[in-house]
Amino acid sequence: MARLPGSWENIQGLPATAYICGFCGLNVSSERGWQVNHNPVFNRIRICPDCNRPSFFEAGDKQIPGVAYGRPVPNVPADLATLYDEARKSTAAGAHTAAVLACRKILMHIAVDHGAKPGMSFIEYVEHLVNNGFVPPKGKAGLTTSGRKETKRTTKSS
Numbered sequence: 459m460a461r462l463p464g465s466w467e468n469i470q471g472l473p474a475t476a477y478i479c480g481f482c483g484l485n486v487s488s489e490r491g492w493q494v495n496h497n498p499v500f501n502r503i504r505i506c507p508d509c510n511r512p513s514f515f516e517a518g519d520k521q522i523p524g525v526a527y528g529r530p531v532p533n534v535p536a537d538l539a540t541l542y543d544e545a546r547k548s549t550a551a552g553a554h555t556a557a558v559l560a561c562r563k564i565l566m567h568i569a570v571d572h573g574a575k576p577g578m579s580f581i582e583y584v585e586h587l588v589n590n591g592f593v594p595p596k597g598k599a600g601l602t603t604s605g606r607k608e609t610k611r612t613t614k615s616s
């Protein structure tokens with residue numbers, strides 16, 4: 459990620475704290491930012507020393523933006539990379555159902571790329587991937603059970 463140009467005004471010194479930046483994904487230590495003292499809790503905004511972007515820490519632990527699950531995967535087709543990035547960003551925002559749905563869509567794209575017909579159901583795409591050797595022998599359960607649980611919860615609440 460390119461460094462945000464410029465410098466922050468009236469920035470303060472803070473006790474150094476290590477964290478993973480929700481913008482650039484690097485493990486950094488920041489001692490620059492601002493704080494609100496609401497004794498005994500400090501709410502702080504820290505500036506990432508690498509990408510120069512601010513992260514908000516409420517009560518010392520809740521971080522906004524959050525840290526995306528996983529890591530970028532190189533050499534992935536652009537449409538899948540976009541979906542994967544969307545799923546990762548959803549985890550960072552606490553939108554785990556959206557992350558599951560994005561990952562299911564990734565599986566559907568992969569199945570179609572490997573010969574499945576468009577318009578099939580999700581379970582048919584999983585069966586296609588399993589039957590054609592794209593899923594390890596014990597991997598099918600993980601593809602279907604957690605996704606179904608998330609979908610049922612989503613369906614009931616909407």
Ligand SMILES: [Zn+2]
Pocket residue numbers: 479480481482483484506507508509510511
């Ligand atoms: Zn950063």
